[in-house]
Amino acid sequence: MAAEGDAFDVGAALRDLRRRADLSQRELADRSGVPKSTLARIEAGRGGEPAFRTVARLVGAAGGELALRLPGDQFPASGAMVLGMPVDEPRDEADRRYPAHLDxxxxxxxxxxxxxxxxxxxxxxxxxxxxxxxxxxxxxDRARRDRRRWRQEARARVTFRRAFDGLPATSWRFLAEVPGGGPVGELRAHERSVDLLLGEDLGDRREVVLEGVVVAPDLRFLGIGRRLVELLAKEMAGADIRVAHAVFEFGGVEFLLACGFELRASRPSALMLDVRGLPGVSAAPEPPSSGR
Structure with missing residues (x-):
């Protein structure tokens, strides 16, 4: 937004609006009927003040709305967009502006x-x-730009909470949710009593075992999983529980190290139970064939 007494930078505003609409200069020119050379001059700040009708056609073709503001008004009319771009726009090695819609x-x-x-x-x-x-x-690639913008929007809107419904008191479940979009991440853990584990009275010492952290594939590497672990640590501190244990595979070790976990010298054995091989356990029936 231009400061009081300053001229509003129409070219920068159009570049910003075009970026939000993901339109190239040629695409916006075709939609508005304004020659591409005219649009390029406006965005570059050359050729003097553009005609109001020309600006209105460009803004409307990009999905924006112009608003007039009287002196002393703090906000524009309802539904209008207040546009602006930083003064230091990125340029390539030839000192040319990058296409605004490419983010x-x-x-x-x-x-x-x-x-x-x-x-x-x-x-x-x-x-x-x-x-x-x-x-x-x-x-x-347009699809890549849309996906990146969607990830940024989801990261800005995601909320975190601890879920209690239907869980025993010793179970810990935390959810990351996007309003209107449902859960996008989950952490599950459970408590164990060290007194029972070791058969000694250690003053009701409790620990937490981290069962897993899951984040939607399209929203990974945005800090959602780390935020879930931080929420678990905060709740543990409030319950006077100091230690959490975890056993992870694949890329989970690097993730936990980044969250503050430490590798321990002792390693549990990795075992798997296939119930179909146990005596007295009948195998599940085979699914019916297609009958072709």
């Missing part, structure tokens, strides 16, 4: 860069990178 982002790790397909598990040391990694990147 430019900084490359902080190899995971951020779509061109790092060659970095298996994103663990290669920098000296082994076959190409120079750019400072900024973007997704050309």
């Amino acid at each position: 430019i982002r900084r490359v902080r790790t190899l995971r951020d860069w779509p061109g790092a397909w060659w970095a298996h598990s994103y663990t290669l040391p920098e000296r082994l990178w076959p190409v120079r990694v750019p400072e900024l990147t973007y997704d050309l």
Whole structure:
């Protein structure tokens, strides 16, 4: 939003609106009937003040709404969009603006860069990178942009709570939910008494065993699982329980280490019980054939 007394940057506002609508300059020009060269000049701030009718056509074609504001009004009319872009817009090495609808982002790790397909598990040391990694990147594929925007929106809206319904007092269940979208993450744990485990009176010492942390595949690597573990730790502290144990496989070990767990010297044996091999246990009936 422009400060009082400053001219409103129409070009920056249009770029922002076009980015939200995921439209290229050519696509917006085709929708609005405004020549692409005119749109490019407006966004670049060249050619003087654009005609109000031209701006209105561009804003309407991008799904926005113009609002007039009288002096002294604090807010625009209901339903209007207040647009603005930071002054320091990202530019490429040739000092050209990136296309606004591509959602430019900084490359902080190899995971951020779509061109790092060659970095298996994103663990290669920098000296082994076959190409120079750019400072900024973007997704050309529309589906990838939509998925990234949806992930960002879901992360901003997700809420966390402990669930008690239908659970015994020694069970711990925490949910991550998106309003209107249901659960997107879950943590389950249970208490155990060290007194009973060791057969000694240790002053009613209790511990928690972490059974699992699950996050929806499309929302992983957003910090949801870590937030669930933090919520468990907070509840444990309130119940005066100091220790939580966990046994994980696959990539769960790295996740738990990042959450503050420590590896222990003792290792439990990994066993599996297949009930079909036990005496006195009948096998489940075979599913019926298709009858072809």
